[in-house]
Amino acid sequence: MAELKINEVFYSIQGETSWVGYPTVFIRTSGCNLRCRYCDTTYAFYQGEVRSVDSLITEVQSHPGKHVCLTGGEPLLQAASHELMKRLCDLGYNVSLETSGSLDCTKVDPRVKKIIDIKTPDSGAADSFHLSNLPSNPEFSVVNTEFKFVICSENDFFWAQNFAEKNQLFEQTEVLFSPAHRRIDAKWLATKILASKCPARLQTQLHKFIWSAHTRGV
Ligand code: SF4
Numbered sequence: 341m342a343e344l345k346i347n348e349v350f351y352s353i354q355g356e357t358s359w360v361g362y363p364t365v366f367i368r369t370s371g372c373n374l375r376c377r378y379c380d381t382t383y384a385f386y387q388g389e390v391r392s393v394d395s396l397i398t399e400v401q402s403h404p405g406k407h408v409c410l411t412g413g414e415p416l417l418q419a420a421s422h423e424l425m426k427r428l429c430d431l432g433y434n435v436s437l438e439t440s441g442s443l444d445c446t447k448v449d450p451r452v453k454k455i456i457d458i459k460t461p462d463s464g465a466a467d468s469f470h471l472s473n474l475p476s477n478p479e480f481s482v483v484n485t486e487f488k489f490v491i492c493s494e495n496d497f498f499w500a501q502n503f504a505e506k507n508q509l510f511e512q513t514e515v516l517f518s519p520a521h522r523r524i525d526a527k528w529l530a531t532k533i534l535a536s537k538c539p540a541r542l543q544t545q546l547h548k549f550i551w552s553a554h555t556r557g558v
């Protein structure tokens with residue numbers, strides 16, 4: 341029986357990505373291999389309980405709506421994440437995966453929308469990106485992929501722009517720039533994007549505006 345260590349399951353509004361605003365069931369896995377300076381889910385590093393894929397699907401089905409987001413922690417640390425995503429897709433759910441980018445994503449079910457972080461220098465996890473997750477890898481599918489940079493500083497902004505240009509991400513996928521909470525604000529980042537003519541898509545964390553930055557389970 342396939343099992344995962346799960347930190348929490350909750351029903352809320354998707355606050356990020358191109359699916360922002362959709363009512364969504366979030367499944368947060370326990371454990372992460374990184375320690376980003378701005379991490380707002382440190383409680384997911386260790387806390388959690390082992391759940392079967394069957395019980396998670398039953399819980400998802402108890403909520404209305406057709407969007408499910410697998411997040412963490414880092415979901416791809418647990419092999420059963422793949423079975424969970426596949427079975428949810430088979431049931432007709434719109435499934436998204438939020439991953440740190442530090443693990444190979446080429447085996448993720450192609451029906452899943454992959455939100456792949458690329459960690460900037462000021463994240464404290466620079467150089468963690470797994471290079472197999474670039475469009476230049478023939479085994480990597482850019483379909484259903486969005487790359488996300490959390491920007492902490494001006495240096496991060498230019499680093500992210502340069503990384504995206506060098507790897508032709510702007511031409512092939514959605515590229516999301518998100519301001520790191522309490523480090524830079526959305527207005528600063530918006531101004532920077534406009535002034536530099538960078539085609540990145542500004543992303544804020546809608547759930548933090550609706551509720552608060554520290555409310556869990558939203
Ligand atoms: S990858 Fe995500 S969960 Fe892991 S430390 Fe970084 S921000 Fe936190």
